[in-house]
Every structure is written in structure tokens, then in C-alpha cells.
Amino acid sequence: MLPVYRTIKQSGETKLEISKSLFITYACPAATEAEAIAVIHNIKKQHKEANHNCSAYVIGQHGQIQKADDDGEPGGTAGKPILDVLHKSAVKNAVIVVTRYFGGIKLGAGGLIRAYTKAAVDGLDAAIIIEKQLHARFAVEINYALLGTVENQLRLHHYPIENKEFSHIVTLTVLARKGDEEKLLQLIADCTAAQAVVKPAGETYVDGG
Helix, strand or coil, X not given: CCCEEEEEEECEEEEEEXXXXXXXXXXXXXXXXXXXXXXXXXHHHHCXXXXXXXXXXXXXXXXXXXXXEXXXXXXXXXXXXXXXXXXXXXXXXXXXXXXXXXXCCCCHHHHXXXXXXXXXXXXXHHCEEEEEEEEEEEEEEECHHHHHHHHHHHHHCCCCEEEEEECCCEEEEEEEECCCHHHHHHHHHHHCCCCCEEEEEEEEEEECC
């Protein structure tokens, strides 16, 4: 798993007019290929009268799944430029759809590539982009008397508590950014006089600050 990757947190939408053609861009998050396809389908449904709804998506931290669709524009003049924008921005788990209402003036292959590139860049700029940071999870088992101290120290050193479970003991699910695991373990040992039981509990991605 990558230690960090960029993705869309909040969708962006823009409009651009070039030679009387209207280009409407949607840049949206998509955690799976099915989600990306659903976004494209919904936008096509919304813009039934449009001449083209061209799109591209990149799914997976390593871009394992990617696709570009010219949707009737000359081959390589729409979908690929949109996909290139995603590649250059290093944004993953994202889909961009550019809807075109033809204005009567042909742009030519070069003009189309420039138009779809500009539209995709504008749409992505309008979206909120974040970094997803890989964190290790730890289950920290402590007695109730230590709860306040441990919580205060974790908060002070910016280690998020993802979950709390209460039984005869308290189990905190604590997150540490990759590379900071040993610091977290030492902190817990220090503030509990080594009384805590700490167990690895997998990994997860957390929104960067």
C-alpha cells in the first residue's frame, strides 16, 4: 500500500465555452470502477441532449484500473486528454466527465484535445483534493484507571483514537502514521508504565491535514 496518495474529497463542477461549444465538467470521487461507471451513467442521463459525454477514470492507489471514453468524438481527442489530466495531477480513485453541447463550429483534432484538456483541468481545480495517508492500527488494552492519562497523551501527540470498547478493560483503537509506529508504542509504554497490552490491528487510510 502506498504511504500517501491524492484523491478527490469533494466534487468540482465547471463550465467553459469554446467557439460556441459548451463544455461542462464534473470531477468526482470514485472508490471503485462500479462507482465511476455509475457517475458517468448519471451524468449521461442528466445530459441526454448533449452531443458528447466524454470521460476518464483512474481507480486504485497504483492506478490499476483506468479507462478513457471519447463518446463519439474523434479517437484520442477527448477521453485520452482527460485521462492525461488525471495522470499529471497524480489523482487516484477519481472520475472526470466532460459534457459537450456542440455550438456549430468544428474545432479540429488539436482544438478538441486542447478544449477537453482545459475543461478537465478546470474541473479538477474546482474539486477539493486531499492526501490519503496510510496509518497503522493498534488495539491498546488498558485498565480504567489509565484511560484519562492515555487519552490525554494521545491527543497531545496527535495520535487519533478511532474507536473505544469498554468491558472489564478499555480497548482503544489508535492510529499511527506509517513510520511513527515505534514512537506511538514508546509513548504508550511510558504513560502506562508498560502496563498496556498493544496489538497490531491492520492498516487504514486517513485524510491528510
